[in-house]
Amino acid sequence: MDSSIKMAVNDLDFFYADFQALHRILLKFTSNQVTALIGPSGCGKSTLLRCLNRMNDLIPYSRVKGQVLLEGRNIYDPNVDVVTLRRHIGMVFQKPNPFPKSVFENVAYGLRVNGMRDRSMITERVEKSLKQAALWEEVKDRIHESALGLSGGQQQRLCIARALAVEPEIVLMDEPCSALDPIATQKIEELIHQLKEKYTIVIVTHNMQQAARVSDVTAFFYLGKLIEVDETKKIFTRPSLKETSDYITGRFG
Amino acid sequence: MKGISYTASGRQRKERSIRLVFFAIALASIITLGLILLFLFMEGLPIFKKVSVQDFLLGKYWYPTDDPADFGIFALIMASIAVTGVSAVISIPLGVLTALYLAEAASARLRQWVKPVVELLAALPSVVIGFFGMVIVAPFLQDVFNVATGLNLFNAALMLAFMSIPTICSISEDAIFGVPAELKEASLALGATHWETIWRVIIPASISGICTAVILGMSRAIGETMVVLMVAGGAAMVPGSLFDPVRPMPASIAAEMAEAPFRGDHYYALFATGIVLFAFTLLFNVVADYISNRYRQVGAATL
Ligand SMILES: Nc1ncnc2c1ncn2[C@@H]1O[C@H](COP(=O)(O)OP(=O)(O)O)[C@@H](O)[C@H]1O
Ligand SMILES: [Mg+2]
Numbered sequence: 020m021d022s023s024i025k026m027a028v029n030d031l032d033f034f035y036a037d038f039q040a041l042h043r044i045l046l047k048f049t050s051n052q053v054t055a056l057i058g059p060s061g062c063g064k065s066t067l068l069r070c071l072n073r074m075n076d077l078i079p080y081s082r083v084k085g086q087v088l089l090e091g092r093n094i095y096d097p098n099v100d101v102v103t104l105r106r107h108i109g110m111v112f113q114k115p116n117p118f119p120k121s122v123f124e125n126v127a128y129g130l131r132v133n134g135m136r137d138r139s140m141i142t143e144r145v146e147k148s149l150k151q152a153a154l155w156e157e158v159k160d161r162i163h164e165s166a167l168g169l170s171g172g173q174q175q176r177l178c179i180a181r182a183l184a185v186e187p188e189i190v191l192m193d194e195p196c197s198a199l200d201p202i203a204t205q206k207i208e209e210l211i212h213q214l215k216e217k218y219t220i221v222i223v224t225h226n227m228q229q230a231a232r233v234s235d236v237t238a239f240f241y242l243g244k245l246i247e248v249d250e251t252k253k254i255f256t257r258p259s260l261k262e263t264s265d266y267i268t269g270r271f272g
Numbered sequence: 273m274k275g276i277s278y279t280a281s282g283r284q285r286k287e288r289s290i291r292l293v294f295f296a297i298a299l300a301s302i303i304t305l306g307l308i309l310l311f312l313f314m315e316g317l318p319i320f321k322k323v324s325v326q327d328f329l330l331g332k333y334w335y336p337t338d339d340p341a342d343f344g345i346f347a348l349i350m351a352s353i354a355v356t357g358v359s360a361v362i363s364i365p366l367g368v369l370t371a372l373y374l375a376e377a378a379s380a381r382l383r384q385w386v387k388p389v390v391e392l393l394a395a396l397p398s399v400v401i402g403f404f405g406m407v408i409v410a411p412f413l414q415d416v417f418n419v420a421t422g423l424n425l426f427n428a429a430l431m432l433a434f435m436s437i438p439t440i441c442s443i444s445e446d447a448i449f450g451v452p453a454e455l456k457e458a459s460l461a462l463g464a465t466h467w468e469t470i471w472r473v474i475i476p477a478s479i480s481g482i483c484t485a486v487i488l489g490m491s492r493a494i495g496e497t498m499v500v501l502m503v504a505g506g507a508a509m510v511p512g513s514l515f516d517p518v519r520p521m522p523a524s525i526a527a528e529m530a531e532a533p534f535r536g537d538h539y540y541a542l543f544a545t546g547i548v549l550f551a552f553t554l555l556f557n558v559v560a561d562y563i564s565n566r567y568r569q570v571g572a573a574t575l
Contacts, residue, residue, distance in 0.1 A: 072461060074461065102463055105462070105463045108461075109462075110461040112458065116457075117458075119477055128472070129462035132459075132462060132463060132464040181462065185463060
């Protein structure tokens with residue numbers, strides 16, 4: 020097995036009750052790379068992302084077939100503990116969703132539920148994560164105020180800091196900038212650039228320029244199928260399939 | 273030239289008169305409430321020409337028909353506090369835990385069935401609950417705990433809890449179920465267990481709604497008359513144990529009002545008891561309102 024493959028999706032089918040949302044997906048995510056998932060609305064990008072940390076377990080009428088291998092181990096294996104698994108895979112959602120707690124408590128949350136008790140260690144890690152998420156300078160004076168008082172862009176960076184605090188190996192992002200203005204978006208994109216030095220990143224985006232800017236590899240989905248996956252440079256300059264080029268040039272029918 | 277007219281049109285006049293009608297209706301109900309309050313004080317205060325406020329509130333003996341009569345309602349106050357307190361101890365955990373179970377653990381199917389049934393329980397007339405307490409619960413308590421009478425503090429508290437649980441459960445469940453799925457997912461994605469998520473995210477996020485539920489549920493119990501009249505036992509003494517018969521304030525008023533001579537001392541004393549009861553419910557509501565406001569989230573998420 021190629022050691023730089025962090026996670027591999029192996030013949031994955033996904034069903035919402037009788038509706039098949041994903042068809043035989045085969046995809047590999049390389050360590051320290053950013054993989055972008057693109058495709059029209061409803062093609063199954065979020066569904067796939069949520070399969071990667073078993074968030075879809077929460078949907079009672081859903082069903083998965085196939086494998087998702089994290090460093091060679093199937094995360095859908097019956098004796099995998101979902102809670103521990105999710106500690107290794109951070110997630111950032113489409114809409115900023117900070118807890119109605121202080122900025123500090125938001126970031127400390129993951130540490131506390133993972134058993135960290137030492138006050139100074141928590142403080143240290145909170146500061147480090149906020150710095151990593153490029154938010155520290157903006158919030159250091161209001162760290163004990165409610166996170167709901169932050170702007171949308173700040174809230175989203177807080178959510179990133181919160182995910183980073185537990186030191187995951189993979190970070191999943193589902194259209195993290197779709198609710199943000201251009202300046203906040205730029206900040207997050209810069210952040211993604213820095214984060215890939217330490218993490219493996221999978222990002223869903225509906226913004227072609229964003230995929231081109233931030234990702235190393237791009238996967239194009241359509242109607243629950245993986246149509247094409249390749250280096251981002253190649254996908255955006257000379258895609259091998261007509262559907263892909265139609266979509267990225269906006270000529271999609 | 274015809275332009276847009278900025279003067280009051282017929283439509284605006286109509287708006288104004290509608291507003292006036294609503295104002296008048298609101299005013300009428302407020303005035304009515306004010307009059308009731310005025311009446312309560314007018315009929316209650318004269319007793320304090322005979323008994324000092326202190327003797328009335330702290331006096332241990334309630335013998336309104338003796339000669340000379342004793343008008344001390346301390347035992348009645350204590351009975352009310354004890355019955356309400358014990359019923360809260362039963363109803364709050366049961367109501368909130370049931371709500372948590374329904375919102376977080378029960379299958380959608382079960383929830384769909386149980387919720388309406390619980391809400392239906394809230395519609396049970398209090399006299400029916402009182403009857404149940406008298407005929408079923410009282411003999412049961414008497415046998416099991418081997419006490420002198422099954423009509424006692426515990427029975428009354430149990431029946432009152434029975435009355436508040438549906439409201440507490442139903443409204444808390446709405447609050448808990450209404451916590452955005454995004455918050456729950458954020459917590460689980462960080463490696464929290466379901467239980468940790470409930471305890472650290474879902475309950476704090478719905479605490480204001482849960483408080484409101486408790487307030488509404490308990491306010492049904494706090495001034496409740498019929499149930500305590502039927503099952504509390506009626507003895508005007510300070511309760512020493514859970515199984516002592518007691519006489520809460522509303523029961524005392526309801527039982528004695530018919531036989532108290534109009535505008536006699538007994539009559540005034542009962543109205544004064546009503547004032548005390550009113551003060552209690554008012555205090556309860558103010559405190560409850562304060563608590564539920566305190567926990568309300570401040571500041572909405574802005575984008
Ligand atoms: N919870 C759900 N229950 C049923 N169907 C769903 C659910 N979530 C998504 N779907 C369906 O699955 C398909 C893929 O959805 P999604 O993964 O959200 O697409 P994308 O993120 O690419 O826009 C869509 O057809 C959508 O309607
Ligand atoms: Mg989506």
